Amino acid sequence: MTRDAPARPDASAWMREGARGRRWWPVVAVAGVVLVTTVGGFVAAAALSEPAGPPVGVPGVVSVQPLSGWEPADPGTAAGRPYARLTRGSGTLVVAGWGPFEGDAAALAAEVRDELLGESLEQLSVSDRLTSVPLEGGAVGQRFTFVGIDADSGGAVEGEVTAVVSSEGQGVVFIGLAPEGLLAFIDGDLHTMIAAAAVGPSA
Amino acid sequence: MSAFDARLGRRLHHARFRQPRQPAFWLYLGFVGLTGLVAIAEQSLYRSISPSGWALSWFLLALYGLPVVVVVYLLDLYEREPVPLLVAAFVWGAIAATTLSAIGNAGWGLAVARIGGPEFAARWTAALTAPFVEEILKGCGVVLIYLIARDEVDDVMDGFVYGAICGLGFAIVEDVFYFMAVFGGEPAGVLQGFWLRVVAGGLYGHVLYTGIVGMAVGVVVSRRAAEPLGRRLAVAAGLCVLAAAAHFLWNSPLLTFFPAEPWTGSDYLVVVLATAVKGLPLLVFVAIAVTLARRRERRWLRSALEAEVGLDGISAEELHLLESPRRRHAARRAMRRRAGPRAASLLHRLQREQVNLAMVASRVGDPADPALVHQRRYCRSLRDALEAIPAAAPAAPGAGPGDR
Numbered sequence: 001m002t003r004d005a006p007a008r009p010d011a012s013a014w015m016r017e018g019a020r021g022r023r024w025w026p027v028v029a030v031a032g033v034v035l036v037t038t039v040g041g042f043v044a045a046a047a048l049s050e051p052a053g054p055p056v057g058v059p060g061v062v063s064v065q066p067l068s069g070w071e072p073a074d075p076g077t078a079a080g081r082p083y084a085r086l087t088r089g090s091g092t093l094v095v096a097g098w099g100p101f102e103g104d105a106a107a108l109a110a111e112v113r114d115e116l117l118g119e120s121l122e123q124l125s126v127s128d129r130l131t132s133v134p135l136e137g138g139a140v141g142q143r144f145t146f147v148g149i150d151a152d153s154g155g156a157v158e159g160e161v162t163a164v165v166s167s168e169g170q171g172v173v174f175i176g177l178a179p180e181g182l183l184a185f186i187d188g189d190l191h192t193m194i195a196a197a198a199v200g201p202s203a
Numbered sequence: 204m205s206a207f208d209a210r211l212g213r214r215l216h217h218a219r220f221r222q223p224r225q226p227a228f229w230l231y232l233g234f235v236g237l238t239g240l241v242a243i244a245e246q247s248l249y250r251s252i253s254p255s256g257w258a259l260s261w262f263l264l265a266l267y268g269l270p271v272v273v274v275v276y277l278l279d280l281y282e283r284e285p286v287p288l289l290v291a292a293f294v295w296g297a298i299a300a301t302t303l304s305a306i307g308n309a310g311w312g313l314a315v316a317r318i319g320g321p322e323f324a325a326r327w328t329a330a331l332t333a334p335f336v337e338e339i340l341k342g343c344g345v346v347l348i349y350l351i352a353r354d355e356v357d358d359v360m361d362g363f364v365y366g367a368i369c370g371l372g373f374a375i376v377e378d379v380f381y382f383m384a385v386f387g388g389e390p391a392g393v394l395q396g397f398w399l400r401v402v403a404g405g406l407y408g409h410v411l412y413t414g415i416v417g418m419a420v421g422v423v424v425s426r427r428a429a430e431p432l433g434r435r436l437a438v439a440a441g442l443c444v445l446a447a448a449a450h451f452l453w454n455s456p457l458l459t460f461f462p463a464e465p466w467t468g469s470d471y472l473v474v475v476l477a478t479a480v481k482g483l484p485l486l487v488f489v490a491i492a493v494t495l496a497r498r499r500e501r502r503w504l505r506s507a508l509e510a511e512v513g514l515d516g517i518s519a520e521e522l523h524l525l526e527s528p529r530r531r532h533a534a535r536r537a538m539r540r541r542a543g544p545r546a547a548s549l550l551h552r553l554q555r556e557q558v559n560l561a562m563v564a565s566r567v568g569d570p571a572d573p574a575l576v577h578q579r580r581y582c583r584s585l586r587d588a589l590e591a592i593p594a595a596a597p598a599a600p601g602a603g604p605g606d607r
Contacts, residue, residue, distance in 0.1 A: 026350055027226040030343050034234065037339045038303045041310025041332070048317040069320060089320040178321060185316040185324040 098171030121148030227350030238302035295344030296372030334450035366417020370409035407482025542595035
């Protein structure tokens with residue numbers, strides 16, 4: 001034989017016998033607090049990610065809509081390949097047109113690793129696997145991360161490359177770059193901007 | 204009805220964790236079940252990365268955790284908390300709170316980076332996210348324990364015990380993560396991480412933070428008759444802010460005096476001093492708060508039992524013994540020497556039920572309340588059984604001078 005402890009004389013009404021239905025609201029409140037605490041940051045971050053300024057990119061090949069806080073930097077050309085840049089603090093997103101490319105996105109990613117990163121970074125180390133990245137326009141890119149030492153500045157950098165081949169056979173490369181330890185603080189923005197990028201003649 | 208039957212016949216507390224009629228029980232199980240899958244996968248990954256480092260991590264953390272459990276458990280002078288509920292608090296901290304915090308910290312870290320940019324985020328994200336995310340999620344575990352077994356959290360000290368155990372569970376699993384993912388996972392890295400996070404900083408972290416949050420829960424759910432809700436909420440809010448502020452200071456770049464890595468020789472002593480700068484003030488505060496809470500418990504015990512002295516439940520000598528854990532323990536040792544282990548065990552039960560007598564007396568207003576009368580009789584039956592044991596009777600209620 002067992003029975004519950006007698007109701008405490010100082011207990012509030014909802015705790016006493018006869019108020020069993022009200023046992024639910026504290027539990028619902030706890031569940032709500034856990035939910036808001038756990039996922040609320042993602043909602044807040046998404047709400048704070050507002051487009052700002054005109055799109056930048058390589059006309060007819062790729063364009064990216066900057067998020068608030070990102071500023072366009074001087075565009076340029078490297079090895080005959082045009083690129084545009086966005087920066088936020090020490091974080092950078094390079095958007096480059098790679099030109100006509102016959103292979104798939106994975107082959108383009110390997111070419112970027114060997115031709116671009118391999119020549120500009122010392123002690124280069126890249127992730128073992130490629131990650132598929134769907135873009136909102138329908139194209140699918142391949143992504144890998146890397147760390148290395150910048151040959152010019154001597155500073156350690158980390159970044160990620162997303163390679164895309166458009167349906168017209170144009171190679172597009174997104175390179176997110178930051179000093180070592182800082183990539184994690186811009187990769188949310190990078191992924192948002194890359195996912196929404198326009199690839200192809202309409203860009 | 205025998206004493207044993209009487210004990211079974213009236214349960215003073217929800218000592219069991221399994222309470223299927225409580226919605227909080229199912230919410231607890233749901234969160235722990237879901238996050239448990241993630242936690243198991245995470246530990247499997249660590250083990251695959253470095254089996255020796257992973258095993259060493261758990262071994263070292265067991266060496267740290269077991270004494271902490273014992274100390275925290277024994278802090279509660281009169282009403283030790285049921286072990287199943289303490290295990291539940293530990294599991295919540297170790298599994299649910301750590302896993303949910305990892306998600307929450309990542310999300311709020313994105314928000315901080317969005318607002319402040321990468322450089323600001325690199326310096327301040329840990330301070331601006333973890334203290335709030337982690338203290339809230341660990342605190343939710345203490346609240347769930349309270350909702351599962353409301354009668355067990357009836358004092359500030361109870362809240363501290365559940366909170367500290369929950370914080371310990373969190374600290375241990377977080378330390379394993381740091382040893383494996385930040386300090387490299389190999390035995391040398393694990394030892395360095397153990398020095399920094401446990402030897403140098405083990406007294407200051409989650410055990411204290413969540414202990415304070417647990418105190419806040421204890422303040423709100425107890426003292427109902429003595430203090431209005433607004434005042435209790437204000438005190439609880441102050442305690443929660445203190446816990447979050449201490450956690451903020453620990454994670455922030457403020458007051459950071461750690462030597463540059465790699466550490467050699469005396470650097471390891473500097474690390475101990477550097478952690479003390481950040482953590483010692485809170486440890487002192489908690490020590491004072493716990494001391495005050497224990498004194499308050501002692502005063503509560505005396506006031507609850509003064510009117511009972513001379514009735515069936517307790518004598519003046521027994522109350523004198525009961526007020527001091529040291530005297531109680533000494534009396535049991537003396538009883539064991541004089542009349543054997545069975546008599547000592549019976550005296551232990553009598554003392555425990557006299558503490559329960561105090562709880563019943565403080566909860567019912569009427570001295571003739573059936574529950575109170577029943578508890579007095581139960582104590583008397585235990586005393587009768589004790590005095591029936593040869594050699595136990597002469598000194599059963601009190602103790603000799605050497606035992607005081």
